Amino acid sequence: MAVSGVETAELAALLMELKDRSGLSYGVLAKRLHMSASTLHRYCRGEALPPEFGTVERLARLCRATPEEQAELHRRWIAADTARQRERERKGPPPRPAVPVETHAAPVPEVRPQGLRVALAGAGVVAAVVAIALLVGLLTDGGDDGSGEGDLAAILDGGQEAEDAPLAVTTRPYAFDQCEGRYLVDLPPAQVPPPPTETDAAGWVRALEAVPAGEQLVELAVQGTGAETVVLRDLRVRVTATGEPLPWELYGGYSACGGGPVRTSAFDIDLDAASPRPTAVDGQQGPPLWVDESEPLVLYATAHAEERSVEWYLELEWSSGDRSGTLRIDDDGEPFRTSAVGDQREMNYMIGGTEWFDSETGEPVSR
Template identity: 50%
Template sequence: MAGAGAGGGPRSSGQRPAPAARRRAVVLAGVGVAAALVSAALAANLLSGRDHGLPAGAPSTGAVDHRPAETSPSASKTADAKGGSASPSASRGGSPSASAPASGSAARGGDAGPARGGGSEDGAGAPAVAVNPYKWEDPCSQHYLVDQQPEQVPPPPGEPDARGWVTALGGVAGGEQMLALTVQGTGRATVVLEDLHVRVVEKSAPLAWNDFAMGVGCGGGVGTAAFGVDLDAGRPALSPKAGQRDFPYKVSESDPEVFYVFADARAHNVSWYLELDWSSGDRHGTVRIDDEGRPFRTSGNLGRPAYSHPLGSSEWGPAQPG
């Protein structure tokens, strides 16, 4: 949010202060003092404004619109998702943008969540990103590590209910975690998605918890715009899967793009998030993508006691090899 102000100092008797030219200025105080002997009035108006920007060196927690300061002050607009979050900021013509709720969902029945950009009728700001960190490639592909014994763990959920099941048990994705990102422009102009980066917050030994497999029977795979990342690597980076092309991509309000990210961890417990670089004309910025303000968590599950819940069974049992 930005503002500018102008003001004048005290003037001599007989002069009237000129009107102060200002834009969204905040009048802090006005003081009038009368002096004896002479019926002359002296008035002083103090006008001041302050331009609030992102503190230097502050960590990126959302999208920042980087435009020349002299032409377009920016105002923050934040939205987040039930399944993930990102906080873009953008404005046009110096008009502050209204704050969106801190939590929301692109589709309330699922686990995807939007991160709204600061677009306008004729331009585009940060793209909106709906994040689903509880996506499954097929019914039996996903594993979760839980720090409880099998008799204390309820039956596996379906994919739409995975968030509630995992959250209630304090679970963590085991071995691999799949994310679905739906990216959409917020104005008429095209937004270029320059690159998608992996940022590791913390890396430690794998969790010594029990491994629970979701579902039984395996299905097909995911087809388009799929990217993989080895979280065990010294500098994890996304790479296209199955012949998919790499960034950049283009999106608009009427032409969104869906990306699938497969994060793999075998030897570590990793806390991480994504950053999406974007540009549109002279605007550019970065959207942070995470799990409702928290990093994603993926832990290796090799050698952990593994359990499955076959169809028709009333309890968890040891998973069969293979």
């Protein structure tokens, strides 16, 4: 389904300008971006919106965009993504197809990651990797309309409905710090596919029921939905559960970075503290902050866990005129989960490699 809207058209116009200026064909650029030429063509014509800004940023780098152009691309992508989310909320969920009255077909059981683990336990290495890879693909596939992960999981206090809030928040719960991610997974190496790119991290994590190891970087793109200014008064941490560090296998490895922000504010969160709270870092400004329709803001919250496993979420308190509320920010309705790392070995994966290896000895690890 084609994506329409002024915001998407403005993003596409700049993408097309950069592509034409580069002198590279759709085929060459698409190959380097690991996508089809037809998909890239639709992005540049405004017929589809890239599901993650990381895709836009990598295209900009290939076309040698300036830092100013990259910042403008990010602003336009946020505006288009916010418009897409508003359109989804307006339309509501698609109607369920009618089920014939007379049918003898047996119900299809729901496939869950836990069930997948049991099935993989007795399967061969190749079958296990293929099965997980297919599941990752299903979870990360944005579809032809460019839709993807990261929708707002919001609950407002005071009885006000979430869709009435004058701001939109797009959440990336598994952003990368220093272009890498480390995860704890309760599966042996033979059943774990190669590490994900930043764009694919959410699907990879959810398919394997992985948990960020040591720290978790959550990115919040916040934008007003109208002309009025929205003040972000406070950002709070709520811990829902704690426990011992997970004794699972530790996986790291290569990755691909996402893009740079428009305006940012970064926070550190010590999950080992008795009452964790975000602390502004590197001299950056903390709340109160502000956004409106034309001035988005990207918040980065880096949560650290060195002593325990923690389940947690964020609360973003806002006000606009005589209106106010609190948005709950979590992982698609579930708390974020971050675990400290014990003394387990770490396994890595080389770019272009075919298997996991022990990071200390360099020896391949097959099971």
